Amino acid sequence: MLGKIFLLLCLSSALAEQLCKSDAPNGYKVRLSIQSALGKDAYVWNEKENFLFRSTLAYAMRQQLDGHHFEESNIQMCEETLRVSFWFVVTWPDNNSTTVERGEVEKALRRSRARFNSVFMLTDQTLEFVGIPPTLPTPVTYGTEPWLIVFAVLMSLICVFILLLTLVSIRKKMNQKSALLEHDGQDAGGFTQV
Template sequence: MLRTLSLLLCLSSAVAEQLCRQDAPNGYKVRLSIETALGKEAYVWNENESFFFRSTLAFAMRQQLDGHRFEESNIQMCNETLRVSFWFVVTWPDDPSSTVGGAEVEKALRRFRARFNGAFLLTDQTLEFLGVPPTLPAPVSYDTEPWLIVFAVLMSLICVLLVLLALLSRRKKRMNQKSAFLEQDAVVFTQM
């Protein structure tokens, strides 16, 4: 039993080495420019940061492919360099010998790009997934169009001004009629 288990562990690591290479069909290269982004407050990329990256990517894959329980062990990283660049592939939880399709990984990376940037305190320029262009944020859509609000306010002001103009002209007409009536009364009174 112990032999079988150790053979399976060795075999899975050998399969992972074959899956994660530079020319892997579903592999992606990542470049991080931590010092450029953070300057003197830059952190050191180590095994803990690598674990955090795999966990964040596993979260994104779980969200993208609902129903699959991706773990950080499903994210295989290789060819890590001191300048913090590496390749990764995502394997299926049920079958660690096959990789998740590139389209699904790209969707997850685009959908949760802000989470990756926030997790590592980086931006789209300092955290690059080569081959996966950053997406622009969706345009803001309002429940009511802004031009419609401005139009309604202006039309309301025009209507109020028209009502005031009508009321003022009516008042002026009444005042004119009243002054004409008073003048007639004054003329009649003086004639008496």
């Protein structure tokens, strides 16, 4: 029994390695430019960083395919280079010999792109998933449309201007009327009746 389990474990890891190769049907190439992104603060890509990448991708796959329990072991990485590039494939949790379709992996990567960038302190230009263009950030939405705010301010200014013009003209008429009455009173007071 123990021999059969050992054989299955060896066979599954051998099958997984055959799935992960350059230009695999459901494989992706990743390029990281850690040195150009972080300069003197650049970290070394090692097995711990590989584990972090696999666990972040497993999280993204769990988010995308709710109900499937992806683990780091479901992310197979291969053909790593010193300049930090590698290929990876994602296998199904219940069957390590079949890979997850490209569309699902792409959706998961797009959905969790900001998380990948923040985990590795990189940007869309320095963490590249070859063949998957970076998604544009969602446009900013406001509770009130900006043009409506500008319109309300302009209408308020116009209303205040009209009100001021009306008040000034009323006051001017009242001053003219009072000056006319004053003028008429002086003319009447200067005449004597015979």
